[in-house]
Every structure is written in C-alpha cells, then in structure tokens.
Amino acid sequence: MLFKTLTVSEARQRIAEIITAAPVECVTLSEALGRVAAEDINSPEDVPSFTRSTMDGFAVIAADTFGASEGLPAYLRVAGEVLMGRVPGGALNAGEAWVIPTGGMLPEGADAVVMVEHTEDAGPDTKGAEMWVAVLRPVAPGENLVRRGEDARAGDRIIKAGRRLRPQDIGLLAACGANSVKVRKRPEVGIIGTGDEIVDVGAVPQPGQVRDVNTAALAAMVEACGGKPLLFGVVKDELEALQRVLSEAVTASDMVLLSGGSSVGTRDLTLRAIEALQQATVLFHGLAVKPGKPTVGAVAGGKPVFGLPGHPVSALVVFEILVRPFLEPEVSQRAPLRARLKRSLHSAAGREDFVRARLYVENGELAADPVLGKSGLIATLSRADGLVRLPLDTEGASAGEMVDVFLL
C-alpha cells in the first residue's frame, strides 16, 4: 500500500469532499439549544407586530412638543390611557397625550413617547373635567418606541443555515413564534478502542496493562461537539474481531473513530481492518502534524472512518484539529485567537505542530504558556486551555512572538 502522508488542510479537504450533510429533524424550541439550523429561517411576520413604547410616559405627536422646556412647557390634554396587552381605545389627536406603560401599544396618530420623568402633572382644568400634562422637553418622532417590524420584518432571514443555536438565537426564534425548528440530526459517532494492553476504566490494570483513556475522552469530546457517542468497547489486536466490530460501527454510526494502535503492529491491523470494509477507500495514512502523525483517514460507504493515534494527547489533538471541524463546522471556521508566546518552541519545517498551552490574560493581551510533556501524558492536556499552532513552514516560534491559539 502506498504510504500517503497529507497535511491537516489537505486531509480536511479530502474528507470534506466525501462527507454528506446530516439528515434533518424537527425539534421544539426548548430542545434546540446547541443544535445546528438546517436551513435559513425567515421571520413569518413583523416583530414586534405593533409599535410599542420602550418607556413609561405619554404617547404624543412629537411636533406638539417641539420647543418645550422647563420654563415653557408644552401643555397636552390627557385624552386616554393605554393598557398593557390591549389595543388603545381610540386614536390620538393633535394637542393630546395618552398615558402609556413600557411595552404598551402606541395609539394611532402618536409618533413618539415622552418619558414620565420629563413631564409634570398639570392638574385638572378649571372645570375639573380634564387632566393635563406639562411636557418639559421636546421629543423627536420615533423617540422612546420600537416600531412594528424593527426587530424583524416578515420575510427577513433571522437565522442562517448552519448556525449553532445559542440562547439569544432561541430568544429571537421565540419572538418570531418559531415554536419548532428544523435542525441537523446530531451526528452519531462510533468509538472503538483497540489494543491488547487496554482494560476498562473500572478494571484494575495488571502490570503491563493500562486503562482505556481514549474511549472516555473521545466520547466526552463528541458530546461537547453536539454529537452522540456510540461506544463499541475495546477490541483486542485480532484482525477478525476488529473487522467485525468496525463493520458494525460503520453501519450504526455516521462517523467512526478507532483509537489505539500506536505500535506498528496495531497500526497495520487498524489499516487492514479499515481496508477490508465494504466500499472503503483510505484517503491518507499519516498526517504532517505533531502530535498525531500516525493518523489514518478513510471513507467507507460515504462515512468517514478515522484511525486515531493511541497516545491520548495525540488522539485528542487530532480530534480537535481534524474531526471536530466536521462536527462543529461553525466553530472550526472561526479564525484562531492570537496570543503572546511565553517560551520559545522548536518545530520542524514541513510539519504543523500543536503545542498544549495554558492561556491567561496579561497586560491586557492573551498569553500562551506551553505545557511541556510527552504526548503519552494526559495530565498535560488537562493542565492546558488551548493549543498553540506552529505552521508547516516555520521552524518554531520565539518567546514574545504572537502565535495562533485554539481554545480547548
């Protein structure tokens, strides 16, 4: 077999070409947080559906207040009161003011609201029959109100297809009456551990054995990306058993992650098991990245299958840079943050390096302090907040330089 090493961006490109969009499902608004909008969502109506006051005060015709001051107030007749949630019981005429609460519907004829703080009670008229209000400051047309359709007009796109819905988006959808939303189905990601030395987290490892770190950590990663992890347990280093479980996982999932197999023998086994899948094509075998070099990428029946390195840090870094972009495209397309590097880092040209780092704000800017340690040490990743990227074409970065960082 040809040994195909790709760069991370080449690998992403190859996978992007074969991956298909997840099917669509309809969920209620209370289930929609963190889900990805399957299509553009347009407001079916004007929001708000009527012009509302944003202050407690008096609805007026702005022109009636022009020139008003504390010394020379504009006197308006209080001709009515707007009640919350009700249509005003009439129209407002020149020289009139209507009492209006915050959120109240503007009476026809009114075009502004005077805050109650800028008025004075002018008492009843001499006959005791009519109430008057003294307006102490002028208002401009449109002041202290939200116009019909100002939040969203009927037909406006309010959510773009592909957006992961945040609380404020849920609020906007609620405002527009979108009680259910079409979203992408949560991708189901099959996770298979491999390795003769790997035992369950609950087991006591015998000398020579280690616990299955990758299944737990990768499942949590998938969950954090909005996917559903499907666990297929740990498979011993036997081709037939691995083929059987892998084939089951491909059938049941939208994407499969194999992990383990850091030794040449197990890597070969993983590769052979992937090649034996129906309709399988190996896209790459080796990534120009550190950590994560021995990664395998393949497609089987239109579904991506990744053979991740066995070292937990390598597996999680590859997940972050290669797998996550397909689970959370919106997040991954964001430009990286920039941080000032606190310690010089060496790297080899022709290889992208991702270095674990603690991130903190110092002198008003982001600082990245590399957490050094072997990629076999998961504790180093638990101490890190992000990954510093050293690009393909550099041989490292010096302390004090600004570098790209990705949040973990």
Added chain:
Amino acid sequence: MLFKTLTVSEARQRIAEIITAAPVECVTLSEALGRVAAEDINSPEDVPSFTRSTMDGFAVIAADTFGASEGLPAYLRVAGEVLMGRVPGGALNAGEAWVIPTGGMLPEGADAVVMVEHTEDAGPDTKGAEMWVAVLRPVAPGENLVRRGEDARAGDRIIKAGRRLRPQDIGLLAACGANSVKVRKRPEVGIIGTGDEIVDVGAVPQPGQVRDVNTAALAAMVEACGGKPLLFGVVKDELEALQRVLSEAVTASDMVLLSGGSSVGTRDLTLRAIEALQQATVLFHGLAVKPGKPTVGAVAGGKPVFGLPGHPVSALVVFEILVRPFLEPEVSQRAPLRARLKRSLHSAAGREDFVRARLYVENGELAADPVLGKSGLIATLSRADGLVRLPLDTEGASAGEMVDVFLL
C-alpha cells in the same frame, strides 16, 4: 422602601455572601462532562503503573549505546521480546536488547528505548542461534519512555475542586481509574414570566400582545451554564397570582428568575411579590448598569431571587453578568478578553455599560464591532458574539482603543 442601587460588583458581593454551595452527588464518568468537581480529586495510584515505551524499538541499558554511530554501531544481543499488556518474561542484562512495542512494559534492568528507525538488523551470529541488533545512535537514560507515575503519582491532586470537567479532564480521570466522580448537583433555576401583554411562544399574539421571549432565552441560558431550568409559565400582573407562583418556585428551585415587569407598575408588583416571600430580604433594587438598570436582587430562605428587566436584551445581559457567575463561577472568574473597538461608544460615568458586539480576528488581533440597537430588540443580541464592557469610571471609549470583552 429604600431604593438601593448597587454596582454589579457590589451586587455580586451581596449575593455571594448569602449563596450556599450546591449539594454533592456522585455521577459516573460518562455523565461527568460539564459537571463541577465537588472536591479535590487525587490519583489513587501511580499512572502509568509501570514504565512504558513510547516508541517501537528496543529496550536497552542506555550506557550500552553511548558512543554508537552509523560508522561504529553498538551491537546488542536480542535477548527477548516484550508483548503488549504482559509482564516481560525476564530481566535485561548488560549488552542485551529486548524488542518492545509502543506502550510495552520496560523489562527490569532497561532504562531507555532505541527507536527501531535508529537500528539495523545485525542478523544471527555465526552459529545461527542468537539474534543481534546494531544500534546506530546513542540514547540517554529515560529516552523514549514514560516512567511509572509520570502522568500522576499516587496522592497527586489531578482535579481541583470547583473545576468544570472538560473532555481532557474526563480522560485524566479515566487514566486514574476514577469511574465515578463527586460533583455539584446541577442547580435548578425556576423561571417565571410576568406581564399582561405576554403570550406563549405557540400563541398568535393579538394586537398589543407579544410572545414570551424571556422564558425561552433564559431557559437556554441556564441550560448552557449547566443548570436545569424549571418553567413556571407566564403570570398576569396580579399580586396574588404572582405571590403564589413565586412561592412555589422558591420552594422547588435553587434560584428563581422573574422576568418582565419593565413598566413601573409591574416592577412594583414584582418587588411586592418578592417582599411577601417568607424570610425574604431585598438586597438591591436597581443596578448601576446599562442595559439592566431595573434589576431587583433578593434572597428568600437562603435562595437568590432575581427580578430581571422585561426587555429581552436587558434580561440576557443581566443574566450574563450577574446570574451566570453563580452558575459557572470558574468561567466567570476568568479575565475578560481584550479587543480593539471599531467604533466610538459613549457611556455615562457612574454606570457600567455592556454593549453588544460582533467579534472577529483582524490583523492578528480581536476586533469588537458594536451592534447598535435598542435593548428591546432581541435580534441585536443574536447578531452579537460578545459584550464590550465600559467601566463605571469612564465616559466611553474611542474607536481604536482596546476594551474588555466577554464572549456570549
């Protein structure tokens, strides 16, 4: 009643004084993502529990390779092979090498691993009985291996109390065999909408009515912070009804959010309903912040009760700056990011301003472009990625200045 206006940090302080830690519960590792560790977690054992190779190659005594080169290799006798997951079947003596896979247990006597790429097969000896390997480069003691306890020593603190568990933390816990974790119970947050003009999201608002945006958005916010929203529906502006629902909510929840009541009348109603609660103390009534001024903070039976503004943007901003710190203390204690402001902003001294902004990376630094718009417009928050903070003692910030931003 005394009208007590506090700054945001005073308000946080007052609430922090009365709030108690959530009760503790035990969850399995697969349920632990995003949960908050209730206590320091120490590793019960050395991880890894034995010294492991990080490469495919040969376990050796480093001193046997000193001075080796391509021209003058060190010849070592291949005395055994380490199998994955097994204890090596003997000890390694001077002049010997054992075949070892990545992850294999180092035989007693060995103190380094030579990568297979730095060796050559030296063939059997003349009698054909023994295999020999030529080592082409020297290794230092400790090279290409992870020592017993290098990830975590027995008794080492691996997770600090109060940490929100991320996938890499789950991985570390798995490595240490922590199959279950003591975490804080997810706080249950009661949410009550108020207002005569508010109708359910599913309803068609009549003229003068608007849909209940705040319940949906606040519930999503609570969920995003790892809490459980408990919905108590929308209550009309009637003191008795509000008192009854509020009292139910306080009993059932760990914290209560009332929203709505932007008009003076409803605000008074909210305040009166809160004051009528058993063991209630109003901590503040008014915040020196924009948006969010008409916020009420109280404690009833040791539980915080917040009366949030009715305008959705105000309610969500106050949630972000005042409520979230108690649901996600770890996140909220982080220093804000710094971003370059793209447009001048005015603010009043003596008041903290939080301005919605789109965030993006430009010329290698974070840029914040304010999204302008009234706080009644939820669409403005949906277009924003973060909040720019203008501190109490400033009167604004000019385009080009660096400002504090918080991610939304």
